[in-house]
Amino acid sequence: xxxxxxxxxxxxxxxxxxxxxxxxxxxxxxxxxxxxxxxxxxxxxxxxxxxxxxxxxxxxxxxxxxxxxxxxxxxxxxxxxxxxxxxxxxxxxxxxxxxxxxxxxxxxxxxxxxxxxxxxxxxxxxxxxxxxxxxxxxxxxxxxxxxxxxxxxxxxxxxxxxxxxxxxxxxxxxxx
Numbered sequence: 786x787x788x789x790x791x792x793x794x795x796x797x798x799x800x801x802x803x804x805x806x807x808x809x810x811x812x813x814x815x816x817x818x819x820x821x822x823x824x825x826x827x828x829x830x831x832x833x834x835x836x837x838x839x840x841x842x843x844x845x846x847x848x849x850x851x852x853x854x855x856x857x858x859x860x861x862x863x864x865x866x867x868x869x870x871x872x873x874x875x876x877x878x879x880x881x882x883x884x885x886x887x888x889x890x891x892x893x894x895x896x897x898x899x900x901x902x903x904x905x906x907x908x909x910x911x912x913x914x915x916x917x918x919x920x921x922x923x924x925x926x927x928x929x930x931x932x933x934x935x936x937x938x939x940x941x942x943x944x945x946x947x948x949x950x951x952x953x954x955x956x957x958x959x960x961x
Contacts, residue, residue: 827925830898830925830926831898831925831926831927831928833897834897834898834899834920834926834927835927835928835929835931837896837897837898837899838896838897838898838899838901838918838920838927838931839931839939841891841896841897841899841901841918842901842916842918842931842933842939843939844886844888844891845865845868845886845891845901845903845916845933846916846933846937846939848862848868848883848885848886849861849862849868849914849935851883851885852867852868852880852883852885855883856880856883857910858880858910859880859910859911860905860908860909860910860911860912861905861910861911861912861913861914861935862880862883862903862905862911862914863903863904863905863907863911863914864903864904864905865886865891865892865893865894865901865903866892867880867881867882867883868883868885868886868892868903869882869883869884869885869886869887869888869889869892870882870884870887895921897926898920898921898922898925898926898927899918899919899920899921899926899927899931900918900919900920900921901916901917901918902916902917902919903915903916904916912935913934913935914934914935915932915933915934916932916933916934917930917931917932918930918931918932928943929941929942929943930942930943
């Protein structure tokens with residue numbers, strides 16, 4: 786019976802773990818993928834915020850219509866607070882706590898990266914209102930400012946362009 790003994794030479798060793806070069810290559814690949822993906826994610830988030838802002842404006846428009854119908858002596862609500870519970874439990878509804886909108890974020894004036902401001906025209910009863918939605922950050926939360934009034938049309942404006950009716954577009958702007 787012949788037995789063979791295998792011995793490793795000093796230059797051949799068992800290898801465990803990764804070398805520094807291999808780790809750096811993996812990190813570089815991950816950074817390249819992140820560099821490609823992050824701008825797309827930010828752009829998608831901005832588009833989602835813009836769509837949410839338009840939906841919020843439609844909600845306020847509908848609430849204003851309901852408010853002016855329910856309280857004809859008051860006209861339109863002069864502030865967002867009056868369209869909500871305004872600190873009450875909504876058991877006794879009045880013109881100052883109409884409980885039409887129950888979304889606390891929208892009633893606070895800040896929702897989905899947009900700041901909303903509702904102003905009445907100052908007359909009694911309030912015959913007109915203006916609602917604006919501006920992005921908190923034009924580089925992170927949205928590119929367009931939206932506005933509407935009692936007419937029901939939502940107008941957009943973005944930096945460098947005029948206002949007008951809009952369609953949220955895929956070209957990196959709010960569209961035309």
